[in-house]
Amino acid sequence: MxxxxxxxxxxxxxxxxxxxxxxxxxxxxQDGADELTRQALDSNLGPDSILQACNVGMMKIGERFxxxxxxxxxxxxxxxxxxxxxxxxxxxxxxxxxxxxGKFLLGTVAGDxxxxxxxxxxxxxxxxxxxVIDLGVDVKPGxxxxxxxxxxxxIVGLSALLTTTMASMSKTVKEIxxxxxxxxxxxxxxxxxxxxxxxxxADGYAPDPQGAVEFLNEFIAA
Amino acid sequence: MTDYQxxxxxxxxxxxxxxxxxxxxxxxxxxxPNWYGINILDYFSNDELWLxxxxxxxxxxxxxxxxxxxxxxxxxxxxxxxxxxxxxxPANEFPHAHKVxxxxxxxxxxxxxxxxxxxxxxFMLNRLKIAQPKIEDAGHKIRFSVSRGPLNIASYLxxxxxxxxxxxxxxxxxxxxxxxxxxxLKDWHKLQIQTIPSIDGILMLDDIIGFMGEAxxxxxxLPYFKELYNADVSVKFLHNDAPCKVSAPFxxxxxxxxxxxxxxxxxxxLKEITQNKVTMLGNIPPRDVLASGSVEEVKSVTSNLxxxxxxxxxxxxxxxxxxxxxxxxxxINAFIDAVKNNS
Numbered sequence: 001m002x003x004x005x006x007x008x009x010x011x012x013x014x015x016x017x018x019x020x021x022x023x024x025x026x027x028x029x030q031d032g033a034d035e036l037t038r039q040a041l042d043s044n045l046g047p048d049s050i051l052q053a054c055n056v057g058m059m060k061i062g063e064r065f066x067x068x069x070x071x072x073x074x075x076x077x078x079x080x081x082x083x084x085x086x087x088x089x090x091x092x093x094x095x096x097x098x099x100x101x102g103k104f105l106l107g108t109v110a111g112d113x114x115x116x117x118x119x120x121x122x123x124x125x126x127x128x129x130x131x132v133i134d135l136g137v138d139v140k141p142g143x144x145x146x147x148x149x150x151x152x153x154x155i156v157g158l159s160a161l162l163t164t165t166m167a168s169m170s171k172t173v174k175e176i177x178x179x180x181x182x183x184x185x186x187x188x189x190x191x192x193x194x195x196x197x198x199x200x201x202a203d204g205y206a207p208d209p210q211g212a213v214e215f216l217n218e219f220i221a222a
Numbered sequence: 223m224t225d226y227q228x229x230x231x232x233x234x235x236x237x238x239x240x241x242x243x244x245x246x247x248x249x250x251x252x253x254x255p256n257w258y259g260i261n262i263l264d265y266f267s268n269d270e271l272w273l274x275x276x277x278x279x280x281x282x283x284x285x286x287x288x289x290x291x292x293x294x295x296x297x298x299x300x301x302x303x304x305x306x307x308x309x310x311x312p313a314n315e316f317p318h319a320h321k322v323x324x325x326x327x328x329x330x331x332x333x334x335x336x337x338x339x340x341x342x343x344x345f346m347l348n349r350l351k352i353a354q355p356k357i358e359d360a361g362h363k364i365r366f367s368v369s370r371g372p373l374n375i376a377s378y379l380x381x382x383x384x385x386x387x388x389x390x391x392x393x394x395x396x397x398x399x400x401x402x403x404x405x406x407l408k409d410w411h412k413l414q415i416q417t418i419p420s421i422d423g424i425l426m427l428d429d430i431i432g433f434m435g436e437a438x439x440x441x442x443x444l445p446y447f448k449e450l451y452n453a454d455v456s457v458k459f460l461h462n463d464a465p466c467k468v469s470a471p472f473x474x475x476x477x478x479x480x481x482x483x484x485x486x487x488x489x490x491x492l493k494e495i496t497q498n499k500v501t502m503l504g505n506i507p508p509r510d511v512l513a514s515g516s517v518e519e520v521k522s523v524t525s526n527l528x529x530x531x532x533x534x535x536x537x538x539x540x541x542x543x544x545x546x547x548x549x550x551x552x553x554i555n556a557f558i559d560a561v562k563n564n565s
Contacts, residue, residue, distance in 0.1 A: 015390070017391075021391060022391065022392075022393075023390045023391055068467070068468075070435065071433060071434055071435035071438070071468070072386060072433035072434070073386045073387070073389055073390050073433070073434060073435065073438055074390075074435065076383060076386055076387050076390075077387065077390050077391075080387060110315075111312065111315050111316055111318060112318070113318050113319070113320070113321075113378075113381075114382055115381060115382060115383050116382045116383050116386065116433060119383045138318065161429075162298075162316065163508070163509065163543065163544075163546050163547065164251075164252050164297075164316040164547065165316065166509070166547070167315075167547065168315065190429075190463075190464060191509060191546075193509070193510055195510050195514070196509060196510070196514075199514070
């Protein structure tokens with residue numbers, strides 16, 4: 001692997017956003033994902049290989065997260081570093097040099113302002129080559145429906161942290177399915193389980209961001 | 223809680239074996255208004271309905287210690303409102319507070335609220351004062367001062383993602399925010415205790431603890447929780463139904479002696495990692511069993527939990543987390559029966 005590409009991958013895994021970022025302490029003062037991506041593009045390294053570096057970095061941190069070696073703050077920092085890379089790659093997506101695997105429409109359901117899970121999923125899914133349309137938090141069913149109309153080929157992701165907003169999630173699934181029975185919906189969040197997802201009529205449930213990626217990739221492959 | 227229930231609670235915390243094991247549940251909105259048959263806004267805005275709903279719960283289930291019991295609350299809006307957060311109260315949904323910190327620079331100018339006058343706090347406390355005689359006429363007393371925990375409040379004030387990344391990118395600012403919130407919470411609990419002399423316990427609810435690794439928890443959580451639980455009360459109660467394996471070993475150091483957890487970790491394991499110094503309130507699955515399960519399923523899962531316990535001291539039977547929406551009276555009674563028959 002090219003040295004720059006390898007370093008980008010490490011920056012993503014370790015959550016090193018840019019040179020001025022104090023995190024992680026042992027990489028203080030060193031170039032981060034931002035600078036290294038710029039250098040890689042200036043050296044004519046392909047955006048595909050840079051994107052692949054992101055995937056590797058996110059996969060490694062995702063695996064460590066799954067083993068409870070790192071926790072949400074570290075995962076958020078990795079996602080932040082990946083975002084710094086993606087900012088450089090956006091023009092290549094737009095130009096079609098790099099093709100997205102599909103569209104993923106994502107939001108935290110109405111009544112819930114928690115964004116940790118949604119943001120993690122958003123960043124990891126994007127790092128895996130999907131175009132993510134992030135609707136934010138406290139998203140009413142009507143907003144999802146409006147955006148599905150604009151993106152009829154999307155897959156929908158609903159997030160909730162609060163037990164109390166599971167009813168809101170259920171309502172959102174129902175309203176989407178009434179209008180778009182073929183749209184696939186995956187749900188996730190602390191109060192959920194496979195059983196709860198099934199009861200509300202969702203097509204999938206993921207306990208973590210990697211699970212969401214697996215669902216999406218499997219669905220596309222099918 | 224009645225004097226007898228309070229005595230049982232304290233005996234359990236002191237390690238005495240109680241037979242049958244005590245049963246306790248955290249009840250609040252939305253379960254309570256839904257169960258009582260009123261809409262959520264009425265529950266929050268009408269002191270009389272709030273009291274009637276709570277009185278019906280204690281009368282219908284005299285064998286249960288409701289924790290904290292007569293919880294005067296406005297959902298997630300209670301403490302953030304004092305910091306100036308806009309609060310949204312949909313007619314029959316759970317309310318929520320909006321962010322007040324939009325960049326790290328806002329932390330410096332954030333004022334520490336006065337709990338006597340700011341936000342919804344005077345309403346919360348005044349409701350308790352007005353209701354206190356009727357609560358005591360019913361044979362109960364207000365036992366706990368209650369708040370969300372400092373990490374939870376921080377995440378409401380600035381957004382959970384922003385707060386957690388600020389811990390990593392700008393730790394000084396994260397500490398500044400935690401300092402302000404902790405100072406406020408100390409004042410807030412002190413005011414509750416001074417206003418209602420029967421209070422002899424503190425409950426804080428904080429699930430952001432569950433998202434942190436040990437290093438972050440020890441730096442940004444532990445010292446602040448220690449300060450808060452250093453209050454002069456006998457029951458120091460924490461609710462965190464997010465992952466708890468990282469923080470649970472620190473519960474005794476935090477000063478916590480009563481803990482309500484999620485349901486992923488067994489009570490046996492939690493008792494071991496806390497050296498049996500903390501009383502566990504838990505932990506059958508709240509949604510998949512207590513809310514959605516049949517009466518038979520509730521009985522079976524509850525019996526299995528009881529039979530799995532290697533040591534029945536320091537245990538109050540409950541679900542893993544607070545009472546979730548839509549739990550029926552039948553399922554609650556099935557839970558009580560299973561505890562009575564299998565303790």
